[in-house]
Amino acid sequence: MPSQELETIVNVLRAQPRNDDLPIDERRAGYEQMTAMMPIPDDVRCEPVDAGGVRAEWIGIAGSTPPSTNGVASGATLLYLHGGGYVLGSINTHRRLVADIARASGARALAIDYRLAPEHPFPAAIEDATAAYRWLLAQGVAPERIVVAGDSAGGGLTASTLLALRDAGDPLPAAAVLISPWLDLTCTCDSMTTKAAADPIIEHDPLKRWGDAYLGGADARTPLASPLFAELAGLPPLLIHVGTAETLLDDSLRFAERALAAGVGVTLEAWDGMIHVWHAFAFMLPEGQQAIDRIGAYMRERVAVPA
Numbered sequence: 008m009p010s011q012e013l014e015t016i017v018n019v020l021r022a023q024p025r026n027d028d029l030p031i032d033e034r035r036a037g038y039e040q041m042t043a044m045m046p047i048p049d050d051v052r053c054e055p056v057d058a059g060g061v062r063a064e065w066i067g068i069a070g071s072t073p074p075s076t077n078g079v080a081s082g083a084t085l086l087y088l089h090g091g092g093y094v095l096g097s098i099n100t101h102r103r104l105v106a107d108i109a110r111a112s113g114a115r116a117l118a119i120d121y122r123l124a125p126e127h128p129f130p131a132a133i134e135d136a137t138a139a140y141r142w143l144l145a146q147g148v149a150p151e152r153i154v155v156a157g158d159s160a161g162g163g164l165t166a167s168t169l170l171a172l173r174d175a176g177d178p179l180p181a182a183a184v185l186i187s188p189w190l191d192l193t194c195t196c197d198s199m200t201t202k203a204a205a206d207p208i209i210e211h212d213p214l215k216r217w218g219d220a221y222l223g224g225a226d227a228r229t230p231l232a233s234p235l236f237a238e239l240a241g242l243p244p245l246l247i248h249v250g251t252a253e254t255l256l257d258d259s260l261r262f263a264e265r266a267l268a269a270g271v272g273v274t275l276e277a278w279d280g281m282i283h284v285w286h287a288f289a290f291m292l293p294e295g296q297q298a299i300d301r302i303g304a305y306m307r308e309r310v311a312v313p314a
Contacts, residue, residue: 009280012292017282020207027213031125035095042100046290051106059142061135062120064098066105083114083310084148086180088136088168090159090284092189092217093124101158104287107296108156111303114310117143121164128223129232136168141177153180154306158284159209159255160217162188166234166262169242182244182309184302187284188262189255191235192218192227196257205252208283214254235262244272246305248298250281274305 026037054065066087085108089101098105098118109116121135136155143153157165162185169183194215203211222232230237235258245266249259256277263275278285281294286302289295 010293013280013282013285013294016288016292017207031094038091038095038100039097042103045103047103047106051102053102056117058117058119059138059145061139061142063139064118065115066102066109066118067115068106068110082152083112083306084143084153085109085112085114085116085306086140086143086153086155087116087118088121088155088157088161088164089118090157090161091123092214093132093160093221094217095123096161103290104158107286107289107299108302111299112306113303114154114306124221124223129221129225129229132164132221133167133171133231136164137171137175140168140172140180144178150178151181152310154182154184154310155180156184156186156302157188158186158286160189162186163190163234166190167231170231170234170237173241179243182246182306184305185245185247185259186286187249187253187255188247188258189214190233190258190262192222192233194218196261198257199254202252202254202256206254206283209254211254235265239266239269239271242266242271244274244309246274246276246302248276248278248286248302250278250283250285252280253283255283276301
């Protein structure tokens with residue numbers, strides 16, 4: 008049964024004004040202000056870096072940076088792609104979440120500020136994500152030491168990045184983690200309706216507008232934009248986390264089914280009663296920390312990093 012803390016969070020979220028009609032710059036500023044209230048532990052260390060022309064930041068925990076040999080990382084490296092509907096979000100809004108996953112996994116994390124729509128529509132975000140991944144390889148990070156992860160739109164972008172790398176013949180990472188991923192920009196899955204009353208965060212109409220802004224006129228069923236419609240064979244192992252109180256629940260269920268049918272190793276975990284990206288509330292939500300710990304264990308298994 009979900010915790011009392013979850014009920015408190017849901018009530019707070021429902022009390023917030025939606026502000027769906029605000030200009031995009033005001034929405035972005037509001038998101039930055041809201042997430043700035045999430046505490047960053049004192050031992051989190053951040054270092055800005057240019058990752059192949061993409062603004063990025065190394066995020067890790069003091070004293071836990073993986074060892075290296077001749078400058079080549081020998082521990083796990085996380086490439087993180089933030090959520091925000093492809094129109095919102097940044098390294099700033101997701102720094103705490105990335106740091107929490109870095110702590111749980113023992114990895115150093117590279118978070119990136121990929122270009123946002125509508126100023127930079129599809130496929131700009133994919134171009135930035137693949138550029139950052141290739142930059143990691145150019146730094147000497149072995150692909151089998153890399154895990155790509157993202158939440159919400161960043162979860163969909165994670166899948167799209169894997170597809171783009173596969174199609175280009177690049178070496179693929181050890182694994183990927185999709186947190187409450189948005190994988191179908193048509194926004195037509197059944198759970199968009201059946202879970203509408205349960206989900207305090209994601210609503211169909213605003214989500215569809217953000218998707219249209221990202222697509223910039225492209226077909227919503229374009230595989231690199233909506234990975235649900237892609238051929239999935241050849242992807243690395245996937246961990247998918249989704250809550251059963253999410254309007255995006257069916258995105259994960261259908262994608263996992265198609266990936267398994269294509270021979271991809273998929274671990275699908277549907278968490279009872281959880282809301283969209285509940286991991287972000289780990290500093291006050293027990294289930295959030297449990298989910299992050301699960302991601303950390305999965306990454307250690309896939310990259311063979313000692314606990």
